Amino acid sequence: MGNEESTMVDPNKRPFTLSARSTDALAQHIKDGKAKKIVVLTGAGISTSAGIPDFRSPETGLYANLERLNLPHPEAVFELSFFRENPLPFYTLAQELYPGKYRPTITHSFINLLHQKGLLLKLFTQNIDCLEREAGVPGDKIIEAHGSFADQACIDCKKAYPKEQMLTHIENKTVPRCIDSSCNGLVKPKIVFFGEQLPREFFDNIDLVQNSDLCIVLGTSLSVHPFASLPQQVDDAVPRLLINMEQVGTLGSRPDDVLILKDCDTGVKELAAALDWTEELEELWAATKKDGQFVPGQVEKVEKSRDELLQDEVEKLTQDIEKTLKLGKDQQKWLDDDISSATHEAKESSPQPRADADSRILAPLKKGSDSGLAHIFPFLSSDKKGDGSNL
Numbered sequence: 001m002g003n004e005e006s007t008m009v010d011p012n013k014r015p016f017t018l019s020a021r022s023t024d025a026l027a028q029h030i031k032d033g034k035a036k037k038i039v040v041l042t043g044a045g046i047s048t049s050a051g052i053p054d055f056r057s058p059e060t061g062l063y064a065n066l067e068r069l070n071l072p073h074p075e076a077v078f079e080l081s082f083f084r085e086n087p088l089p090f091y092t093l094a095q096e097l098y099p100g101k102y103r104p105t106i107t108h109s110f111i112n113l114l115h116q117k118g119l120l121l122k123l124f125t126q127n128i129d130c131l132e133r134e135a136g137v138p139g140d141k142i143i144e145a146h147g148s149f150a151d152q153a154c155i156d157c158k159k160a161y162p163k164e165q166m167l168t169h170i171e172n173k174t175v176p177r178c179i180d181s182s183c184n185g186l187v188k189p190k191i192v193f194f195g196e197q198l199p200r201e202f203f204d205n206i207d208l209v210q211n212s213d214l215c216i217v218l219g220t221s222l223s224v225h226p227f228a229s230l231p232q233q234v235d236d237a238v239p240r241l242l243i244n245m246e247q248v249g250t251l252g253s254r255p256d257d258v259l260i261l262k263d264c265d266t267g268v269k270e271l272a273a274a275l276d277w278t279e280e281l282e283e284l285w286a287a288t289k290k291d292g293q294f295v296p297g298q299v300e301k302v303e304k305s306r307d308e309l310l311q312d313e314v315e316k317l318t319q320d321i322e323k324t325l326k327l328g329k330d331q332q333k334w335l336d337d338d339i340s341s342a343t344h345e346a347k348e349s350s351p352q353p354r355a356d357a358d359s360r361i362l363a364p365l366k367k368g369s370d371s372g373l374a375h376i377f378p379f380l381s382s383d384k385k386g387d388g389s390n391l
Contacts, residue, residue, distance in 0.1 A: 008252045015255045016237050026241055026258050027274035030119070035214035035239070037121040038114055041230050045219020045244060046107040046264045047129055052097070080155070080193045087175045087186055094189070098170045099130040099149050107218060108135035109285035110268040113277060115141055116284070122208045126220060126227055128191050135288055145202045145227050147191040154178035156185030198226070209233040215240045219264045222249035243267030 009021075017034075018025045029035055069089045076082040077089045112135045114120040124143045125132060130150055132142055139150065152161045159180055166187070169176040176187040192198060203226075209215065215234045221244075222228040231249055234240055242251040243260045244267075252259050260267040272281045 008247075009255055009257065013255050015239075017256045018239055018258070021256070021258050023258065023260060023270055023274050026239060027271060029239060030214070030275060036119055037208075037212050038119045038214045038216060039121050039209050039212040039234075040111055040114065040123045040216045040218065041209075041220065041227075042111075042123065042125045042127060042132075042218045043220025043222075044127055046105060047102075047127055047131055048219070048263070049105045049265055050102040050129070050131060052102055052129065075194065078191075078193050080195045083188065083193065084155075084186065087188070088173070090188065091170065091173050091175055094149075094170050095173050097129065097149070098167070099134065102129065102131065103290070104131040104135035104285075104288045105265055106281065106285045107264040107268050108132055108137070109288060110272060110281055112136040113272075113281055113284055116280075121212055122205060124202070124205075124209070124227070124230060126224070128189075136284070143199075143202055143205050145192075145198055147189070147199065149189045149191070152176075152187055152189045154180070154183060154185040154187050157183045159183070161187045202226075206230070206233060210235065213238055217242045217244070217248075217251060218268075219244055220248065222251075241271075243271075 015021055015025075018029055069086075069092065071077060071089060072082075077093055083090055108131050111120065111123055111132060115137055120137070120141055122143060123132060123137060123141055124145055126145050128144065128146055128148045130148050133139060133150065144150070152163070152166045153159060154161065157178060157180060159178060161176060161179060165179075166176060166189070178185040178187060190199075209230050210233050212234060215231060215238065217231055217240065220227075222231065228249060231240060231251060236254065237256070239256040239258065240251060240254065241258045241260070242248065243262065243264050245263060246261060247259060251257055260270060262270070269278070269281070272278050
C-alpha cells in the first residue's frame with residue numbers, strides 16, 4: 001500500500017489471494033464470501049453509453065451556445081471567478097447536463113446490484129451526473145469527489161437553495177439568486193469548480209479504501225490527484241479489478257490485480273455472468289427506464305454509431321456495383337468519386353454521434369486545453385479515443 005511501481009506483474013507470479021488473475025477467479029472469490037467490503041472507484045467511462053452530448057463538436061447545440069457566449073477559454077465556464085462575473089454560460093451548459101435527462105448505464109446498475117447484495121462499502125465517483133443515484137445507489141453510499149447536481153447553495157452565505165426552484169431556473173436558463181434577499185448571492189450546484197476544495201467527506205472516507213477487501217476501478221484514466229492515488233491505498237493482499245479500455249495507474253502491478261480491458265458495460269456484464277448475476281443485473285437496469293417496466297427476455301437494441309452505419313452503406317454500395325461491373329480505371333475513378341460524394345452527403349445529413357467517454361472538472365493542467373475539464377466531463381475532450389477511459 002502506498003508508493004509502488006507501475007511495472008506490470010510477472011505473469012508467472014502466482015497471486016497471493018486469488019486462485020488466478022482472471023475474471024472467473026475473482027468471481028469465485030466473491031461467491032465464496034471473501035469480498036464483503038467492496039469499494040468502487042469510477043470515472044466518466046461508466047457514463048459514456050448514457051448519451052451525454054458532445055461538448056466539442058460544432059454540430060451540437062451545446063457547443064454552439066457556449067461559442068456564442070464568447071468564453072475566454074472552455075475552462076472558464078467552471079471557474080469561480082468567471083462565474084461571479086458571468087454565471088449565464090454555466091447555466092446554459094447545466095440545462096444540457098441536469099439529472100433526469102439521461103438513463104443510467106448497465107454499469108451504474110451493476111454498482112446498485114453490489115449495494116442490493118450488501119457488498120458495497122462505498123462508491124467514490126469523479127462524475128457529477130448523479131446517474132449512480134438514479135440507478136438506485138443511496139446517497140450515503142456515494143462520495144462525489146468533484147461534487148454533483150444533487151444539492152445547490154449560495155456561493156456567499158452557503159445557504160441551501162430549494163431543488164424545485166433550481167430546476168425551474170435550469171429549464172429557463174436563468175440565474176438563481178440566494179433565497180435570503182439581504183444576501184442576494186449567486187447560487188450554483190455543489191460542483192467543485194476550479195479553485196475550490198474537494199468535499200471534506202472525500203478525505204474523511206479514504207480509510208474505507210484502506211479497509212476494503214476488494215477494489216473495483218471503472219472507466220477512469222486516474223490522471224487527476226488526489227483521486228488517482230486511491231487504488232494505491234488498497235492493502236497489498238486485497239484484489240483490485242480494473243474495467244477500462246486501457247491499463248491505467250498502477251493497476252496490473254500487483255499479483256492480485258485483474259484487468260478487463262474493455263468498455264465498462266461489456267466488462268461488468270462479463271463479471272456478472274461469471275457471478276451468475278446476469279438476470280438480476282438486467283432486471284435492475286430495465287427498471288431504470290422512464291416507464292419502469294421490464295419485459296422478460298427483452299434485449300436492449302445496441303445502436304450502431306453514425307460512422308458504422310455509414311461504413312456499412314458504403315461497403316454495400318461497393319459490393320453491389322462490383323457484382324455487375326468489371327471496373328476499368330475510368331470506372332473505378334468514377335465509383336470512388338461517387339462514393340466519396342455520397343459519404344460526404346451522408347455525413348452532412350446523418351444524426352450526431354454519441355459522445356465519447358472522456359470525462360467530467362477541477363484544476364486545469366493547462367489553460368485553454370481541454371485536459372482540465374476532461375477528467376470530469378467526457379464530452380470536453382478534443383482528443384477523443386472513444387474508449388471510455390479518460391478520467
